[in-house]
Amino acid sequence: MITSDFLASTSKQDIRACAIDPNHWYVVARGSEVKDKPIEITLWHQNIVLYRDEESTIHALENRCPHRQVKLSEGKIVGNDLECAYHGWQFDRQGNCSLVPYLSPKQKLPSCKLRRYPVRELDGFIWLFPGDTNPEQVSPLGVSEWDHLNYIATVSVINCPGHYSFLVENLMDMYHGHLHDDYQAWASASLQELRVDKNSVEAFYEAQSYYRIDKIWSISQLFFPALRRLHPEPLKVSYIYPHWVSTLGEDFKIYCLFCPIHETATRAYLIHFTSLNAFWLLHKLPVWFRRWLKNSLFGSAQKLLDGLVRQDIKMIEQEQQAYEQNPRRSNYELNPAIAKVQKLILSQGIVDYKL
Numbered sequence: 001m002i003t004s005d006f007l008a009s010t011s012k013q014d015i016r017a018c019a020i021d022p023n024h025w026y027v028v029a030r031g032s033e034v035k036d037k038p039i040e041i042t043l044w045h046q047n048i049v050l051y052r053d054e055e056s057t058i059h060a061l062e063n064r065c066p067h068r069q070v071k072l073s074e075g076k077i078v079g080n081d082l083e084c085a086y087h088g089w090q091f092d093r094q095g096n097c098s099l100v101p102y103l104s105p106k107q108k109l110p111s112c113k114l115r116r117y118p119v120r121e122l123d124g125f126i127w128l129f130p131g132d133t134n135p136e137q138v139s140p141l142g143v144s145e146w147d148h149l150n151y152i153a154t155v156s157v158i159n160c161p162g163h164y165s166f167l168v169e170n171l172m173d174m175y176h177g178h179l180h181d182d183y184q185a186w187a188s189a190s191l192q193e194l195r196v197d198k199n200s201v202e203a204f205y206e207a208q209s210y211y212r213i214d215k216i217w218s219i220s221q222l223f224f225p226a227l228r229r230l231h232p233e234p235l236k237v238s239y240i241y242p243h244w245v246s247t248l249g250e251d252f253k254i255y256c257l258f259c260p261i262h263e264t265a266t267r268a269y270l271i272h273f274t275s276l277n278a279f280w281l282l283h284k285l286p287v288w289f290r291r292w293l294k295n296s297l298f299g300s301a302q303k304l305l306d307g308l309v310r311q312d313i314k315m316i317e318q319e320q321q322a323y324e325q326n327p328r329r330s331n332y333e334l335n336p337a338i339a340k341v342q343k344l345i346l347s348q349g350i351v352d353y354k355l
C-alpha cells in the first residue's frame, strides 16, 4: 500500500499518483449485483453503499452510519430505508435519519445526514457521479449494444492491483497482442493515426483479426480457437475519459468501464460484444426468438475474455510493483498513443482530489 509519505515524495505531475476527475459518470457495479441486500463499493477512496428501494430503484449513500461510523452495507433494507446493523437506526433515500428504535418521547430524531450520490441504472450497469457539479451536464457513456438484439455480450470483471493509468495504457497500446498468445484476437497491429481532443484519445491501427463472424457457425470460433483464420481488419481504440471503447472490424466491439478504487487498485468491467449484424435473415425472425438466442449465447466469449484479463493483470501488477520500488525510473516508450493518454489523464485528474 502506498503511504502518504511516499505520495508526498513523488511529483505532483506523477501520473501513477494522479487522482480521477470526479465530475464524470463511473461504473460501480453491474445491475445484477445489486439484489435485495445492500452492497458496498469503493470509488476513489469513497466507500459507498448501494441498495434498491421497493420500486427497485437504485440509491447510493455514504457507507458510514453517523451514530458510530460503522458500515451501513452490513445492515438491511427495510421498505425504502436502510437499517444499520448495530443499533437499528434507519436512513431514508435522501440520507436523512428516519428512525431510532429506542428514541424516548422527549428526544428528537438526530439531524444527521448521509451524503447521497447521483446514481443511474443504464444498459445493465450502475453509473455513479461522485463529483460536485451538476450531473445532468454530463452524460454517462452508456452501452448501446447491451439490449440490442444483434449483439451477444460477455462480461469479465477486472480487479487490478495497480493505478488505473496502467490499465488505460494497456488498453490503448495494441502492440501488446504479443502477450496474449492462445487468446489472441488480433495480430500485427500498426498505428496509423491519432486523434486527440479535450476528453478523448482515439488511436487507429491496422491489424489482423483472428475471427470473422459471417456465418452463424462462426460464433463457434469463440469456443474453438483452432477455427480462427487471420485476415486484415481496422482496429480502433478510444479512451473517452474515463472509459474505453474499441472496435475490431465490423464484428466486435469491446468496452472497458472504469471504477478506480485508489492509487493502487482499479476495478473495471470489460464487455465484449459479437455482432450478428451480418445475418440479415436472422433479423426477420420473431423478436422472442432473437431475444432467446441473445440470452442463450450470453457469455460465449468468457474463456477468451477472462484469459486476456488474467494475462493483462499480471503485467500491470508488475508495472505497479516496479513503480513503487523506483518511481523515478522512466520507461522507453515507442507508441505515441501512450504520451497522449498520459497527457489526458493528467489534465483531467485533480491531483489533490480525495475525500
Ligand code: FES
Residues within 6 Å of the ligand: 065, 066, 067, 068, 069, 070, 084, 085, 086, 087, 088, 089
Ligand atoms: S452505529 Fe449505526 S445505529 Fe449505532
Ligand SMILES: [Fe+2]
Residues within 6 Å of the ligand: 170, 176, 180, 308, 312
Ligand atoms: Fe490485453
